[in-house]
Amino acid sequence: MADAPPASGSQFRRVLLKISGEALMGDQGYGLHPPTVERIANEVKKVHDLGVEICMVIGGGNIFRGLQGSAQGMERTTADYMGMLATVMNALAMQAALEALGVFTRTISAIPMDQVCEPYIRRRAVRHLEKKRVCIFAAGTGNPYFTTDTAATLRANEMKCEAIFKGTQVDGVYDSDPKTNPDAKFFSRISYDEVLTRNLRVMDASAIALARENSLPIIVFSLNAPGGLAGVVQGEGKFTTVSTLASDQKGAA
Ligand code: UDP
Numbered sequence: 001m002a003d004a005p006p007a008s009g010s011q012f013r014r015v016l017l018k019i020s021g022e023a024l025m026g027d028q029g030y031g032l033h034p035p036t037v038e039r040i041a042n043e044v045k046k047v048h049d050l051g052v053e054i055c056m057v058i059g060g061g062n063i064f065r066g067l068q069g070s071a072q073g074m075e076r077t078t079a080d081y082m083g084m085l086a087t088v089m090n091a092l093a094m095q096a097a098l099e100a101l102g103v104f105t106r107t108i109s110a111i112p113m114d115q116v117c118e119p120y121i122r123r124r125a126v127r128h129l130e131k132k133r134v135c136i137f138a139a140g141t142g143n144p145y146f147t148t149d150t151a152a153t154l155r156a157n158e159m160k161c162e163a164i165f166k167g168t169q170v171d172g173v174y175d176s177d178p179k180t181n182p183d184a185k186f187f188s189r190i191s192y193d194e195v196l197t198r199n200l201r202v203m204d205a206s207a208i209a210l211a212r213e214n215s216l217p218i219i220v221f222s223l224n225a226p227g228g229l230a231g232v233v234q235g236e237g238k239f240t241t242v243s244t245l246a247s248d249q250k251g252a253a
Helices: 033-047 066-071 076-100 123-130 148-158 194-199 205-212 226-235
Strands: 014-021 054-057 105-109 134-138 163-168 188-189 219-221 240-243
Touching: 014 033, 014 076, 014 148, 033 226, 054 076, 054 123, 066 076, 066 240, 076 134, 105 123, 123 205, 123 219, 134 148, 148 163, 148 194, 148 205, 163 226, 188 194, 194 205, 194 240, 219 226
Parallel strands: 014 054, 014 163, 054 134, 105 134, 163 219, 188 240
Antiparallel strands: 219 240
């Protein structure tokens, strides 16, 4: 199946979508906002309908972040495990929303919890993808001191995804924050090295380095444009591709 042609309408056969936990909280400032979860599930369904095989990694920052816990005096590893458990809650919420839309989905956890979801077994996950089930990888890497960005890059490599789609609040990578700087320069493409040296915070540095080592493109796009994900998967709309190619210095915005 690894050699199957790309799905029709898409240049990609298998992709990983990474979203932060905060993308699921709507305007609430905390937790899960069911209409927002449903909206993102609809975006995923549109890509699934194109025949693309989909992996997902969802963060946990809408519920708990290890660094916050340790800043408040909690032991770091315990706090990180709480963060990982938060990602499982988000994954289950997304699974429920996708299955309500008729998209078969598996939540697969790096920390075994058999009554709740499947444990991570690479070959089994590949089989799910081949059967067009969406695989949501939960509990990050299963290890403290990591983030779900790194988990996303790890799983994307293991699943032989052709790209990571990183959904954010902005429509790509800029040289400064476009929300505060109207002159911020947009990059339609940029290299891993430039992202790291300019400290552009696309994903954390270990995730970028892991993607660079495996030449795995990262496509940064806005989660807020309706139909945006399906468009971007088909090469339409505004987005930034992070790869080995140097940036477009003119920065066409
Ligand atoms: N986490 C971890 N190991 C991992 C992934 C996540 O310890 O492999 C913990 C860490 O405490 C992190 C929290 O889970 O703060 C939530 O993940 P993340 O901060 O990546 O979520 P996001 O910012 O994407 O919502």
